[in-house]
Structure formats: structure tokens, C-alpha cells
Amino acid sequence: MLKPLVKPDKILLFNSILPFKKKKNSIGLMDPFQNEGVEYVAIWVHPNISEKSKLNTTTHEAIHVAYPSLTEQQTIDGADLIGEVLWNAGYRKMKKRKK
Numbered sequence: 052m053l054k055p056l057v058k059p060d061k062i063l064l065f066n067s068i069l070p071f072k073k074k075k076n077s078i079g080l081m082d083p084f085q086n087e088g089v090e091y092v093a094i095w096v097h098p099n100i101s102e103k104s105k106l107n108t109t110t111h112e113a114i115h116v117a118y119p120s121l122t123e124q125q126t127i128d129g130a131d132l133i134g135e136v137l138w139n140a141g142y143r144k145m146k147k148r149k150k
Contacts, residue, residue: 055117056083057092062116064109065095079108081115092116102144107134 070080078097083090094112096105111130114121121129 053118053120056119057090057116061089061091062113063091063093065093066098066105067095068098070095071097078104079112081112103134103138105144106138106142107131110134110137 070082071077074080078100080093080095082093082095084093085091094109094116096108096112100108107130110133111126114126114129114133118126
């Protein structure tokens with residue numbers, strides 16, 4: 052039986068350039084960690100990529116969390132398909148309104 056690394060409420064999403072200073076050719080990272088004995092996963096997405104790439108990269112990293120035994124190519128193929136379906140369905144990041 053396939054078991055995800057953590058439940059969805061234990062996934063933290065970050066849109067930051069910080070972790071990519073060392074990994075220059077990367078646009079997404081998935082980093083499992085523990086805090087006070089609780090398992091979490093941080094997903095980092097490079098902020099300087101297109102919104103469509105952010106959707107695909109977030110999907111890619113989430114697939115790693117959900118199915119850690121998949122190969123990198125299987126993860127890429129799944130993220131490409133799911134990302135394209137979501138993009139074509141009109142899913143976009145909403146901008147926060149100023150109050």
C-alpha cells in the first residue's frame with residue numbers, strides 16, 4: 052500500500068529564492084523535517100518562474116510527498132499531465148486584494 056510522507060495539513064508551501072542559491076538549476080524542492088516530534092514537509096517553489104511553471108512545480112513536489120516510491124520520470128510525467136489539466140481548467144493563483 053502506498054503511503055504519503057505526511058498528511059496535507061503538514062505540508063508547508065514556500066515561494067522563496069533562499070534554498071535555490073545553493074541549487075542553482077532547481078526550481079522546486081521537497082524537504083521533509085521534524086518539529087517537536089511532528090513530521091512535516093516543506094515545498095519550496097522558485098518565485099521567478101511563470102505561474103504555469105509554479106503550478107506544475109508545486110504539483111511535482113506534492114506527487115513526491117504523496118508517492119515517494121515513484122521514479123523522478125514518473126513524477127515528472129504525472130505533474131506535467133495534472134498541471135496541464137489544471138491550467139486548462141483555469142486554475143490560477145489568486146492575487147490578494149488590498150483592503
